[in-house]
Amino acid sequence: MTLRLDRADIQGNVLLPYGRNTFPIGHLLLFHCDRTALQEQVGAGPRQWLARLLPHVTSGELFASKRTDASLPKPPQLTLNVAFTCSGLAVFGVPASTISQLPPEFQEGMRARSALLNDDTQLWDPVWKEDGEGASIDLLIQLRVNFARALDQIYERQCREGDRDATNPGKAAYHKPFIFEKARRLALRRLERRSQNLIDSAARHGLRVLRGHGPSGEGEAANRYWQVMESIPRTRSEDGVLGGDGDPRHVRYAEYEHFGFFDGIADPVFEGQYPPELQAEKVIGQGRLQRGAWQPLPAGEFLLGYPDQAQEMPALPVPAAFSRNGTFLVVRKLHQDVAAFERATAAQLPAFQAWLGPPAAVRAGSTAPAPATPAAPARGPDHADAREQARLLLRAKLVGRWDDGTPLTVAPTYSDWQAFRREHQTLRERSDAGDLGAKEALQHLLQRLRDVRYEPDDSAGSRCPFTAHIRRSNPRDSGDPSLSDQPTDEERQRASSLLANRRRLLRRAMSYGPRWCPVPEAADPIAACRDDGQERGTLFMALCSGLFRQFEFMQQQWLNYGSDFGAGNDVCPISGVADRVDPATGSKLIINADAASHRPPFVLRPAAAVQCRGGAYFFVPSLTALRLIAQGMVDPI
């Protein structure tokens, strides 16, 4: 029998991410509960505040969207979600007998476990260090604002003021840069007003907002009350979206992170997460692979109170009502040094280009003659010069996907990628024009994009390197231990995702900080990669039912260590923490050539461009548990 989750009891953003187009801007606030004030009020103050906040907490019920039923309620103006650290639970009066049953990694917190995660807490922002003003982080509040609604309102206002036709705006007209900017400011104003309200009301109940979401020092950053999260706006031409009725200069929020890669593609699908009619489509490439078919992962991998992949119940503090439908949240502020990343790529590009050979053979590790140039004329972004082609391939080898998210397993060469993009573009245009056949073909094409498998076509890692970011953070069927020593291709086709099933994370990351731009007047590509000193990066947020088994294992064993992939102690080329002192003894990425080509591999020294600037583990209670906490009724008996 299919599992039906009580969506209204689970906090929003757990079952499904808030769309990055609808909710691209958010705030993250951290609160500390004043212990002395608490002694006088015996927890009543913060609890009262929580009780008043309860009706505003966004649940996991579905909103109306393109993919869901239009009769569903509209997305709210603002979403609000609450999570507690271990000390926070204690302050809010959760009994010690319940807290002691929570897993030790949660009780200890991320800072205490920084050695295991290879983090240097000296680099952390004051707010995460918990030593600024002697305050521990007790409570997290996440706010996300509805940008689509702001865009609607601004557009309508423009129409009223001007002579534009408000009845049939056409989607593209929304994204004119000045409309976009006005809507952005409106959304930010709303968000700031709400945050300020929260801070004021919390202060009246003995909860103090923590400052210092930025580097240490006396500057403005040290006093920031909240961490702003904002997706990166991009123009249509940058995304390579051509054709249609849109202006290429139009701006919109995109799911690209700061290094310039399409982000957040692999997000696990588990039982009950989607309505049954959507599940069969969504599960492809995102569930668990068994005998060549994709199945949803068990709900217990991501929610407490349900059996997990091993058919066991994850650690479950009593009372069951407290833990059921709750989950754990990992928050990590990951600073991205884009200049260093680009500099390392630019510096090694000539060597990589020489390794690839003449431009005709710019193929992912293959010296076989490239197929004849496609009939399309050689111009526009489709036909970048050889250097640009090599640069894009080098970037793709680091991640395992091309910039726009097309996996290397599907399009191993630049020309394959361009052919794939053209096909996608043509099918989308025809599909938009009402061609049903094209619509079906487009669905099939998008399915190929998600259905990433490494067996049997890429067993040797000549398309996607074994230690590329996506292959090591989610190996899928790669390295399936149930295969025999010398598996045949038929056996490989039945490879399962045994290795990865218990290490998956629901990813809810957001970007922060302005976009990095190269120095325009620089003499050479390396000189153009200058750090502008700005703060930017990814606010990594992940949900799982076992912090140690899922998040910490992945971070320690797969991202910061390469033994499982036969790569010794090489770290992840994107998010691993490597030696910053001497790159020559630091980590490397081995890019294999096609085995038949008799060429040695290319050794790339990636920049250690990602640095953790803070983080913590949180418990995300269900709505029932929030009520129990607010009423002081968590009774362990």
Add this chain to the structure above:
Amino acid sequence: MPSFDSGYYAFTALIPLLPAETDRRIWGWTNRPTSLVHSLRELLGSLPTVDVPDAGDGPAGGVRPIPFSGCARTHFARLVVVEELAWNGREGCDTLIELLKGALGWPDRQPIDRLPRPYLLVMLDFDATDGGSASVENYLNGLWSSLEQEWTLILRHCSGFDLAPQRRRQSYVELLLRHEIDSTFTYTGYGWAAQQAGLWDPETGRFRQPAAASPPPGLQLLILWSGLVLCLLLGPLLVWLVNQVAQALAWLLHPLQPMLDHLLLPGSQLWLSWTPLPLPILWRWLLLLGGLLLLLPLLWNGFYGSAFHPWPAEPGTDLRSVLKALYLQGRFLELTEQRQHQQASGTPSFRRQFRAFLEETQPNDRDAPTLRPGSIEAIRRNPRP
């Protein structure tokens, strides 16, 4: 599985420690009052285990030499104090039976195993040509020359070690050999990798199918022999049994004979010739069972003994080869990177460069240049800026 297998000897010994009441002047090596077990554990804990160049704040090359790195045959050495056996709790049993026992007043305590005194567990994995005791003795003697001081300090905590300087060496070898136990399940990780490397076909870029592994000659002989015996024994037995069953059925069906005669087999009398168990048949049964009972222990012994035939060594898995391979891997990576950068900025003769690489690394010489045993060079440094 024997202690000697695939070119390695997995030596395991459990040596009893001195009785707790022994004068601490015999075993003590510090001035602090400690228990015997604590003293030995502290001593073992103080031995450096691995040398990581450039790691931590210490000077490069490590502060103290690694004791076991003096002998280039030791893959791993583990020295552990086993103080007591872990008790896994009561074994599960039937509640009803327990209830009955309780009602009858029978004691329901389960036995708990205990060690009479703590033991020192010595595990040494080393390269060996054969599994004979002379070979082990030879290795232990070699170990003594670089570890005399450490072994003396360790073994003075053990029962039966002679501290007299001229007899120490002999006593150490005898003590370890006397307390040796079979390593019944050994595991080595290099064999598979070395086999894979041997199967790689650079022409096709794929692995060749391995030749079907043939069991060692001793085991082959046993399989042949036991198969023959089984055929000789079971063949007639099977025929005889089928015959007996058929006849018994016929006897059972005896009363139906007239009807069957009429319906199916008119005139057939032959199939009813069997009569219920006469004495000679019983004798035949007993004789057969007796024979089997005699044969079974023989077969079991042969089967058990066959497990002690070692598998052949995989070439290239001795410690010297492993160290050389790791050394070559590192140097080859350097060459590849050097080459990458040169390719980007003009190409000098690769042939010359590769010759220089071969001359420098001497791939065929396992002894030099190579890595030092006990030293791990590939460990990442601390990421602190």
